[in-house]
Amino acid sequence: MVNRILVGAHYGLKDWVIQRATAIIMALYTVIFFVVVLAVGPNSFDSWRGIFANGFMKFASFLFFLSLFYHAWVGVRDIWMDYIKPAGLRLLLMIATAAVLVGYTGWAVQILWRI
Protein backbone atom coordinates (compact mmCIF):
# COMPACT_ATOMS: atom_id res chain seq x y z
CA MET A 1 0.00 0.00 0.00
CA VAL A 2 1.25 3.43 -0.87
CA ASN A 3 0.66 6.14 1.67
CA ARG A 4 0.80 9.41 -0.24
CA ILE A 5 1.04 12.39 2.04
CA LEU A 6 0.45 16.06 1.24
CA VAL A 7 3.88 17.18 2.38
CA GLY A 8 5.75 14.28 0.77
CA ALA A 9 8.03 14.45 -2.27
CA HIS A 10 5.22 13.68 -4.74
CA TYR A 11 7.20 10.59 -5.71
CA GLY A 12 8.30 11.93 -9.06
CA LEU A 13 11.42 12.69 -11.00
CA LYS A 14 10.28 16.17 -11.95
CA ASP A 15 11.86 18.06 -9.05
CA TRP A 16 14.98 15.91 -9.24
CA VAL A 17 15.41 16.83 -12.91
CA ILE A 18 14.58 20.53 -12.36
CA GLN A 19 17.13 20.70 -9.51
CA ARG A 20 19.80 19.60 -11.98
CA ALA A 21 18.58 21.61 -14.96
CA THR A 22 18.50 24.82 -12.92
CA ALA A 23 21.97 23.98 -11.54
CA ILE A 24 23.37 23.76 -15.09
CA ILE A 25 21.70 27.06 -16.08
CA MET A 26 23.17 28.78 -13.00
CA ALA A 27 26.63 27.27 -13.60
CA LEU A 28 26.64 28.53 -17.20
CA TYR A 29 25.43 31.97 -16.11
CA THR A 30 28.14 32.14 -13.43
CA VAL A 31 30.83 31.56 -16.06
CA ILE A 32 29.24 34.07 -18.50
CA PHE A 33 28.90 36.65 -15.73
CA PHE A 34 32.57 36.36 -14.73
CA VAL A 35 33.69 36.61 -18.36
CA VAL A 36 31.55 39.74 -18.83
CA VAL A 37 32.78 41.32 -15.60
CA LEU A 38 36.39 40.58 -16.58
CA ALA A 39 35.79 42.06 -20.04
CA VAL A 40 33.95 45.19 -18.85
CA GLY A 41 35.91 45.73 -15.63
CA PRO A 42 33.05 47.71 -14.02
CA ASN A 43 34.45 50.45 -11.81
CA SER A 44 31.61 52.97 -11.92
CA PHE A 45 27.82 53.06 -11.65
CA ASP A 46 27.43 53.46 -15.42
CA SER A 47 29.66 50.55 -16.39
CA TRP A 48 28.08 48.29 -13.73
CA ARG A 49 24.58 49.25 -14.83
CA GLY A 50 25.62 48.82 -18.47
CA ILE A 51 26.19 45.10 -17.87
CA PHE A 52 22.54 44.55 -16.93
CA ALA A 53 21.17 47.07 -19.45
CA ASN A 54 22.37 44.76 -22.20
CA GLY A 55 19.44 42.74 -23.58
CA PHE A 56 21.15 39.37 -23.45
CA MET A 57 22.47 39.86 -19.92
CA LYS A 58 19.06 41.02 -18.73
CA PHE A 59 17.45 37.89 -20.16
CA ALA A 60 20.24 35.63 -18.84
CA SER A 61 20.11 37.25 -15.39
CA PHE A 62 16.37 36.76 -15.21
CA LEU A 63 16.79 33.11 -16.19
CA PHE A 64 19.50 32.81 -13.51
CA PHE A 65 17.21 34.23 -10.81
CA LEU A 66 14.32 32.03 -11.87
CA SER A 67 16.63 28.99 -11.73
CA LEU A 68 18.06 30.09 -8.39
CA PHE A 69 14.62 30.42 -6.78
CA TYR A 70 13.30 27.12 -8.13
CA HIS A 71 16.57 25.40 -7.14
CA ALA A 72 16.27 26.89 -3.65
CA TRP A 73 12.69 25.69 -3.44
CA VAL A 74 13.67 22.06 -4.06
CA GLY A 75 16.67 22.27 -1.74
CA VAL A 76 14.92 23.97 1.17
CA ARG A 77 11.86 21.74 0.76
CA ASP A 78 14.16 18.70 1.00
CA ILE A 79 15.56 20.11 4.24
CA TRP A 80 12.07 20.55 5.74
CA MET A 81 11.26 16.97 4.70
CA ASP A 82 14.47 15.68 6.32
CA TYR A 83 14.24 17.46 9.66
CA ILE A 84 10.66 18.57 10.29
CA LYS A 85 8.47 15.61 11.13
CA PRO A 86 5.08 17.14 12.17
CA ALA A 87 3.08 17.44 8.93
CA GLY A 88 1.35 20.71 9.88
CA LEU A 89 4.55 22.56 10.72
CA ARG A 90 6.26 21.15 7.64
CA LEU A 91 3.42 22.36 5.42
CA LEU A 92 3.56 25.79 7.01
CA LEU A 93 7.32 26.06 6.43
CA MET A 94 6.93 24.86 2.83
CA ILE A 95 4.24 27.46 2.13
CA ALA A 96 6.36 30.20 3.74
CA THR A 97 9.38 29.14 1.66
CA ALA A 98 7.38 29.11 -1.58
CA ALA A 99 5.78 32.47 -0.76
CA VAL A 100 9.13 34.12 -0.07
CA LEU A 101 10.64 32.72 -3.28
CA VAL A 102 7.70 33.84 -5.43
CA GLY A 103 8.09 37.29 -3.87
CA TYR A 104 11.83 37.30 -4.69
CA THR A 105 10.96 36.47 -8.31
CA GLY A 106 8.81 39.59 -8.57
CA TRP A 107 11.53 41.61 -6.86
CA ALA A 108 14.21 40.33 -9.28
CA VAL A 109 12.00 41.23 -12.27
CA GLN A 110 11.53 44.72 -10.86
CA ILE A 111 15.28 45.18 -10.28
CA LEU A 112 16.18 44.03 -13.79
CA TRP A 113 13.46 45.77 -15.79
CA ARG A 114 13.79 49.14 -14.10
CA ILE A 115 17.27 49.45 -15.60
Place this chain on the structure above:
Amino acid sequence: MAEMTIKKKRPKNLDLKTIRLPLPGILSILHRISGVGIFLMLPVLLWLLQSSLTSADTFAMSRDFVAHPLVKLILFGLIWFYMHHFCAGIRYLLLDLHKGIDLESARLSSKIVFAVSIVLTLIIGGKVLW
Protein backbone atom coordinates in the same frame (compact mmCIF):
# COMPACT_ATOMS: atom_id res chain seq x y z
CA MET B 1 4.36 -5.83 6.17
CA ALA B 2 7.61 -7.38 4.99
CA GLU B 3 9.02 -3.90 4.61
CA MET B 4 8.21 -3.07 8.23
CA THR B 5 10.14 -6.10 9.52
CA ILE B 6 13.21 -5.22 7.47
CA LYS B 7 13.11 -1.64 8.67
CA LYS B 8 13.08 -2.70 12.31
CA LYS B 9 16.13 -4.95 11.94
CA ARG B 10 18.35 -2.33 10.36
CA PRO B 11 21.16 -1.22 12.66
CA LYS B 12 21.66 2.49 12.82
CA ASN B 13 24.07 4.84 14.45
CA LEU B 14 22.94 8.42 14.44
CA ASP B 15 25.04 9.58 17.38
CA LEU B 16 26.77 12.60 15.87
CA LYS B 17 29.53 12.48 18.51
CA THR B 18 30.69 9.00 17.51
CA ILE B 19 30.38 9.43 13.74
CA ARG B 20 33.64 10.28 12.03
CA LEU B 21 32.53 11.89 8.80
CA PRO B 22 34.81 11.13 5.82
CA LEU B 23 35.75 13.98 3.46
CA PRO B 24 32.94 13.28 0.93
CA GLY B 25 30.56 13.41 3.93
CA ILE B 26 31.92 16.78 5.06
CA LEU B 27 31.57 17.99 1.47
CA SER B 28 27.97 16.80 1.47
CA ILE B 29 26.91 18.50 4.70
CA LEU B 30 28.72 21.68 3.62
CA HIS B 31 26.76 21.52 0.35
CA ARG B 32 23.59 21.68 2.42
CA ILE B 33 24.86 24.32 4.87
CA SER B 34 26.14 26.54 2.05
CA GLY B 35 22.78 26.23 0.28
CA VAL B 36 20.94 27.32 3.42
CA GLY B 37 23.40 30.18 3.96
CA ILE B 38 22.85 31.53 0.46
CA PHE B 39 19.08 31.08 0.78
CA LEU B 40 19.00 33.05 4.04
CA MET B 41 21.11 35.86 2.56
CA LEU B 42 18.99 36.20 -0.61
CA PRO B 43 17.07 39.28 0.59
CA VAL B 44 20.31 41.07 1.51
CA LEU B 45 21.90 40.16 -1.82
CA LEU B 46 18.82 41.27 -3.80
CA TRP B 47 18.73 44.52 -1.84
CA LEU B 48 22.43 45.05 -2.55
CA LEU B 49 21.92 44.38 -6.27
CA GLN B 50 18.94 46.72 -6.32
CA SER B 51 20.74 49.60 -4.67
CA SER B 52 23.83 49.11 -6.83
CA LEU B 53 21.67 49.45 -9.96
CA THR B 54 19.17 52.16 -9.00
CA SER B 55 21.19 55.39 -9.09
CA ALA B 56 24.72 56.68 -8.77
CA ASP B 57 23.95 57.69 -5.17
CA THR B 58 22.61 54.29 -4.12
CA PHE B 59 25.50 52.70 -6.01
CA ALA B 60 27.93 54.70 -3.86
CA MET B 61 25.94 53.75 -0.76
CA SER B 62 26.12 50.03 -1.55
CA ARG B 63 29.84 50.42 -2.26
CA ASP B 64 30.31 51.94 1.22
CA PHE B 65 28.20 49.16 2.73
CA VAL B 66 30.39 46.49 1.14
CA ALA B 67 33.50 48.32 2.36
CA HIS B 68 32.57 47.65 6.01
CA PRO B 69 34.91 44.97 7.44
CA LEU B 70 32.10 42.87 8.90
CA VAL B 71 30.15 42.97 5.62
CA LYS B 72 33.34 42.06 3.77
CA LEU B 73 33.82 39.05 6.03
CA ILE B 74 30.24 37.87 5.51
CA LEU B 75 30.45 38.35 1.75
CA PHE B 76 33.77 36.50 1.70
CA GLY B 77 32.08 33.61 3.50
CA LEU B 78 29.19 33.75 1.03
CA ILE B 79 31.59 33.64 -1.92
CA TRP B 80 33.12 30.51 -0.39
CA PHE B 81 29.62 29.04 0.14
CA TYR B 82 28.79 29.77 -3.51
CA MET B 83 32.05 28.30 -4.81
CA HIS B 84 31.71 25.22 -2.62
CA HIS B 85 28.09 24.70 -3.66
CA PHE B 86 29.10 25.25 -7.31
CA CYS B 87 32.06 22.82 -7.31
CA ALA B 88 30.36 20.18 -5.13
CA GLY B 89 27.28 20.51 -7.37
CA ILE B 90 29.32 19.78 -10.49
CA ARG B 91 30.76 16.73 -8.69
CA TYR B 92 27.22 15.54 -7.90
CA LEU B 93 26.18 16.01 -11.53
CA LEU B 94 29.13 13.81 -12.56
CA LEU B 95 28.16 11.22 -9.93
CA ASP B 96 24.63 11.27 -11.39
CA LEU B 97 26.21 10.34 -14.71
CA HIS B 98 28.04 7.48 -12.92
CA LYS B 99 31.40 9.19 -13.33
CA GLY B 100 33.83 8.59 -10.45
CA ILE B 101 31.52 6.57 -8.23
CA ASP B 102 34.16 4.17 -6.90
CA LEU B 103 35.48 4.99 -3.43
CA GLU B 104 38.95 6.10 -4.49
CA SER B 105 37.73 8.53 -7.19
CA ALA B 106 34.97 9.83 -4.92
CA ARG B 107 37.57 10.67 -2.25
CA LEU B 108 39.89 12.24 -4.78
CA SER B 109 37.13 14.33 -6.36
CA SER B 110 36.02 15.65 -2.96
CA LYS B 111 39.63 16.76 -2.29
CA ILE B 112 39.60 18.51 -5.68
CA VAL B 113 36.30 20.24 -4.83
CA PHE B 114 37.73 21.65 -1.58
CA ALA B 115 40.98 22.75 -3.24
CA VAL B 116 39.33 24.37 -6.28
CA SER B 117 36.57 26.12 -4.34
CA ILE B 118 39.01 27.55 -1.77
CA VAL B 119 41.40 28.78 -4.49
CA LEU B 120 38.49 30.34 -6.44
CA THR B 121 37.23 32.00 -3.24
CA LEU B 122 40.64 33.51 -2.53
CA ILE B 123 41.02 34.79 -6.10
CA ILE B 124 37.46 36.13 -6.57
CA GLY B 125 36.97 37.26 -2.98
CA GLY B 126 40.35 38.95 -3.02
CA LYS B 127 39.66 40.66 -6.34
CA VAL B 128 36.14 41.80 -5.53
CA LEU B 129 36.48 42.73 -1.86
CA TRP B 130 40.08 43.95 -1.46
